[in-house]
Amino acid sequence: MTSSAQSAALRAAAMEIAGRGWKVFPCRPGTKAALWHRADHCRGGGVCSGGHVTPESLATSNLDRVAARWSDGVPYNIAVYPGPSGLFILDCDLPKPARPGQPPARGEHDPDGWTQLQALAAERGGPLPDTFTLATPSGGRQLWFTAPPGTALRGTVKHIASNVDTRGWGTYGLAPGSVLPNGAYELIDDTDPAELPGWLVQAAVERAPTAVSGRREMPVAAPDAYTAAALRGELDRVRTAAPGTRNKVLSTAAYALGQLAGARLLEEDHVKAELRAAVATWNTPASAAKDDGVIDTAVEAGKANKRRITPRATRGDRRRAA
Template sequence: MTTESPLAEWALFLAGMGWPVFPLRPGTKRQPAIKNWEQRATTDPDRIRRAWAADAWNIAVATGPARLVVVDLDMPKAGESGPDGAAALAALAEQRGAPVPETFTVTTPSGGRHLYFQAPPGVRLRNSQGQLCPRVDTRAGGGYVVGPGSVTEQGGYELADERDPVELPAWLVQVCTEKATPTATSRPVALRASNPSAYGAAALRGECDRVRAAEAGRHNETLASAAYTIGRKVGAGLIDHATARAELIAVGQTLIGPEHWPPTDAEVARVVDAGLTAGSRNPVRRKEAA
């Protein structure tokens, strides 16, 4: 009977979550031990056992193949001023009127945190550095995070919350999308019938405005109708699915209240997804859009 090393056990645990892993040089966080690490990251237990039997590799999780978006909350470095990443993200959440949900969390040797979120269906995000707010980075497609159990000279990466990762909140998807395309969101869209993307953007804004103005008792009906209407345009290629979903979920969440429908974020997402799916199956014709 063989006994796994602690690092091998952690690598197997993360792979068991469905997250491809690969080795980092012992004691480091920025030196992959293999080339083409995103393609070669694995969840295969036999490969992991063989790799981690060779040395005390640190562990990296390939966030893109794992369909994860990890929000990296940093601490100020010596001599720096301003809030830490956790405080900056909390302030952004308050500004957006939505919470930062509890999720799978790893603490870092510097005192920061890695918040693991599932990437929503159809959403493809890339890494960002300080774009959301100061000392807040994201790791998604093309990136990796150091997994729990790994150790550097500064200390270890420790699992602080082992609940399953929740889906990246719609308001964070929206912020990530906005920050990734600042030139596209910094000026008004020209509304011309010959410009399908402009038409789609205008239609999405109009439906979001309709949801915000929904009458009491008609919240479910209005959100479902808006999602179906936009879904038809998604099906026609006039609106990006990820953008439409994020915007509709974000505006749907403004309807949540003690005396209102819907009661939860999950119900908002369910109604939006159902409407988009149904609408996409009945796309508008391009000449209708014009």
């Protein structure tokens, strides 16, 4: 393809993506690098005169502005910012061999990301709906979902699985049509993005594993019916808490569930992961650290004042997943 044909194709692709309401920003031709300066190189001029402005906040779906930006005949790649676009992208990659002279790459000997994602879906009983899907130049695939209303999920690296990264707030992906030296991003399923399933929201917000290698093993609690109902009720209260009451509702729920964890009716890690997933329906990247702190503190306080175990819910009565 000639350079002018390539720039026309990329302009059309950028218009197509922006036409869906998704926020785009140009990248240097043939690269993933946003055409912008880093915060530590900011000279404070122009739009940065009031402080450094990020491409995430400059990205736009305004068709006039997109048309103008891609009108100078340069084949800019297309960055899409999932956060402000209401999207969340799962990036399933192939295992990467370590570079010569470098330590082994995590996931190097694990299955590819798509296989890992399917295995995780099967393990958690979660659906993996058809959705907007890209093939990437490296041979992987990207699944684009809509972020559930009110969530503000951040991007993650090797968190959901060793070969699955995610793109949310604070990160970006490349739109179909973008070209790297080893190939192009191609749309292979043009289904409209499905909403990110709840089990994937949870997987994205669970605390990172402390183990350096091997796959993450979240203990699966198999609570009795009473405990399961208590857990569901508390999580519902957190998810639906009205603004202004959220901190109080969260700390009350975390305390109550901490009591159940203290009585060994629930796994503490499971309780915290479920609470973080529930909080993700309304928290923001800015408040996430504070909300994590509320959860940790209140669960600890609840554990220290554990609920008395009723005969029906004694330890021997509990069933555990194999």
